[in-house]
Amino acid sequence: MEGLVAAESLVEHVTGQLSRLCRFTGTDAAEPARLVADLLGDAGRRPLAAGPAWRSDVADDHSPVEFSVAFDRHGPPVLRLLAEAAVADPAVPADLTPALDFLHRQAGRHDLGLARLEQVRDLFTTDRPQGLFGMWHSLILRDVPEFKVYLNPEIHGVAGSGALVREALGRLGAGPAYRVVRERALRPADRLTFFALDLRDSGTARIKLYVSQHGAGLDEVARAAAAVPGVDPAEVTAFCELASGSAGPYDRRPIIASYTFAPGAPAPIGYSVYVPIRSYVADDLEAYDRAHALLVRHGFDPAALEAAVTAVSRRPLRDGVGLIAHVSLRVGPPRPGLGVYLSSEAYAVTAPQPQRIPAAS
Template sequence: MSVESLVTRITDQLVRLSQVTHADVATAVELVTDLLGSAGQRPLAAGPAWDSDVSDDHTPVEFSLAFDPAGPPVLRILGEAAVTDPASPADLTPALAFLRRQAARHAVSMSRLERVRDLFTTDRPQGTFGMWHSLILRTTPEFKVYLNPEIHGVARSVPLVQEGLGRLGAGAAYRAVCEQALRPGEIGRGDRLTFFALDLRDTDTARIKLYVSQHDAEPADLARAAAVVPGADPAEVVAFCESAAGFAGPYDRRPIISSYTFVAQAARPVGYSVYVPIRSYVADDRQAYDRVHTLLGRYGFDTDRLEAAVAAVTSRPLEDGVGLVAHVSLRIGPPSPGVSIYLSSEAYGVGVARRRIPAH
């Protein structure tokens, strides 16, 4: 009898997800196998090789489907390169080694990353991660990296992000976010600078993104966060969060996350997304599924693909756990407005369903 490993579990899920999204499964499996390295061969029964923060059960891979009006949803993989020293999960060495290997095989541009990499380099990295990878499975795979603004500590995250975005020509737009979108006195505190992200390609649509975790946010805080972006409707953002979470705030469990898309020399961010950690605001995955199903229908997307995607990842009853449907997000602005859903592999465990959600 064969022993199931992490990579065989992820591969089986990718094969089924590719049937929903039309992704190139061979490329997806190749990339994930390389990313996980020897940790991918580790038997699932042995538990995770390190406490990856990508998912609640420490599986270092999360799936997402980006729904947009142009066609079938795009399959994406958020993953963490195998950590060589569990005591130092923020070390960039394994993540950079993965990128260099992929640069020799695919269209990966390291130019913008190299302009800021020294800011995220230290002999004493802090935090639960240094770099994560997003693998976007279009006809030709695309690559994105998430860097940790708090790698030198929370207190240094604000000047680090300011310097990084300034080097990339987005200093003016970042100032607009700080002055007009985030809560006064809360930047780096209640509004934590969580991810500094870069598309690794040389095209006009390549993005620079900043993700902000907004702890204990009220609806007015979410409206303020969105209003700085031209074309974003603050009322729509507030309504989306209320529908996903099931109430009107304050959102005092896992924080709502706002992300801003920047391009060089623009005075304001050109895109905005809001992410609701729906697993923290439901009793079980049946409730999460129903809410996401409603949101997809509201925005005119094919809800049958949601059902197929969930079935591709798990066969368990949705009432038997919580955390499979981890996040749901609303994307506003270029390059592809729409709704995204985030699904946990649950390779190492299933979150315990709650009998009820605490009242507000």
């Protein structure tokens, strides 16, 4: 990677990318950089040449940070950051302790709303956590950072994830809406991948469930989207087909559907679809061209995409695949729009893949 210094640390690499992205979005980088340094702790000071301190599942090269740009219908692009707190014991990556310690350090400084998390925290707590993560943190970098957590529904094992999610959403007043998703959208092959909470006390704070739709085709993606009132399944499938270059089935990395819940609502109030574009392109130039076309199709200025990609990496896009990791379409409240997800590539660049022939429509 251009500009990589042998002795550069993880936190130096990530905060450099973050600073350039913040210049692009007009955001003050000082507090986001402090938060990243706090999350990464001693692992952040580890030289990149030494490799990752633990095998984070945030990114393919085990970088514990991923950036994204949210293109919103009703405002300018917003920078977001997904990160994992430094794991104390690499043999137990799903341990919640480091992530909760980070939240407690930030709670007073940023007036975090932890009440809903406390309502369900015991469900995600165990002496024998399973899976590749316990909790991830999302920072939405507006003038005042907003916090969100992703919890692992499979922390007790895959078989128990459905009961765990049902209980958690029931406690939070979203049981009826989850029944709609369970009955109209979920398939036996689907996995309940993330349970997410906005950490703020407001009427727009979200409860979200992410579902990995393994091996799904467009008809199954459409059925999952139709579980949410007001969502046009044709818009969702058109997005997936343009992003992936095929009509499926999506048998590499799965399409991910997310459902937004509000207490007392009889059905989900919002929906997003995430396409792991890196699995369906030969290289990042192809991914860039598809993301560019999606932005144009949905009425966004594609110049912002070039600025964001350049802020993260200046390597030729043909030289790797995975810098542009996902693209997403958000439908419904509170902020409909598109998202482009950018890997930090702190440790490695994945080599381009052979050109794939799209499946027949």
